[in-house]
Amino acid sequence: MAKVLSFGIAKEITGGSVVDVPFESGITLSGLRSLLESRYPRLRDLKSFAIAVNGEYAAAEQLINDTDEIAIIPPVSGG
């Protein structure tokens, strides 16, 4: 179980700026991505989304612990 931050459109899809998502520590980022997509299918409608781990864009093979700060990053649009 970990807390997942979400922002922008992702916040509307997950239903809150912080949601609890159950997973086992040691999952890969791509494993977590699939898990999030099945839990929140509307994430698949986005142009794309990234996952940040501890405030950094993370690579697909990176291993995630449930103590990490995880954030769903939908397409950014600052400026």
Add this chain to the structure above:
Amino acid sequence: MAKVLSFGIAKEITGGSVVDVPFESGITLSGLRSLLESRYPRLRDLKSFAIAVNGEYAAAEQLINDTDEIAIIPPVSGG
């Protein structure tokens, strides 16, 4: 005879911001250029210089009257 304006380094070369230069109306710009260069030889030391007629850069073949506003334009360096 016409009044010739000069600016920047050209003002130092001709000795004033307005100088009288004798020439016949109907001279070409390139004729006037030669005349100015022989009257003020240090103009030849410049990187380049243009001549403006009535506030516009003028072409070599343009004919000049002594009622035109003539200006010696040394290399510009605004900004």
Add this chain to the structure above:
Amino acid sequence: MTDIKISESPLNVQSCIDWVQSPESGGIDVFLGTVRNATKGRPVQYLEFEAYEPMAIAEMKKIAEEILAKWPVNKILIHHRTGKLGVGEIPVIIAVAAAHRGAAFDACRYAIDTLKQTVPIWKKEVFEDGEVWVAAHP
């Protein structure tokens, strides 16, 4: 030197310019984003900006560091606003001072182009009859 900030309060252009100026600089390029009154002809009422703040600050710092490594510039400032912004307000100011203008222009443009690609900030356009998270959907 870099000055990176996210703020809910209006950005002050003059104080940003004052900060980047220095006796070693001969040119400053400043980019201001401003809220337009319409998107594809549809009147915009206001924008709402949201940031994942610590990460956004970190990503903006990365942009500034990259620029310092890549171009001979003296100072870089990137300020971004969050919250509701009406038409004409300024969501972002980027100011770059350099000895020579070419580097200032190149770096400033790189900064805003990269910010729009990497910095976790999102904007929602609010219209009379609905709202849209910009760039969210294909």
Add this chain to the structure above:
Amino acid sequence: MTDIKISESPLNVQSCIDWVQSPESGGIDVFLGTVRNATKGRPVQYLEFEAYEPMAIAEMKKIAEEILAKWPVNKILIHHRTGKLGVGEIPVIIAVAAAHRGAAFDACRYAIDTLKQTVPIWKKEVFEDGEVWVAAHP
């Protein structure tokens, strides 16, 4: 719309930006020239700018008109100072507002590059031990 001016008084950045801003614009690029403290390592005391004013105004207007013909920009401002300017002072401000930032950057850079080639304004650098008309000699 264009705002072209030559002035002996200090230029005011904020009022220039206020002038170019409009609800139709999403981006403003501003270039500020600033007086550097040294040229090739030689300390500069001040610069002195001289203009052939009516022609300089006409040439700056030409630049602005060319830009309006060439890029989708809404407003262009070019202000240039004359007289003595100390280190850190601003000889030139160019501000361009456009719906989209690419045109604002391109037009602003074109404006300063072209101004430096065509507008009859001259600067003299004054050092402790002499003075030089910039770019005059090969």
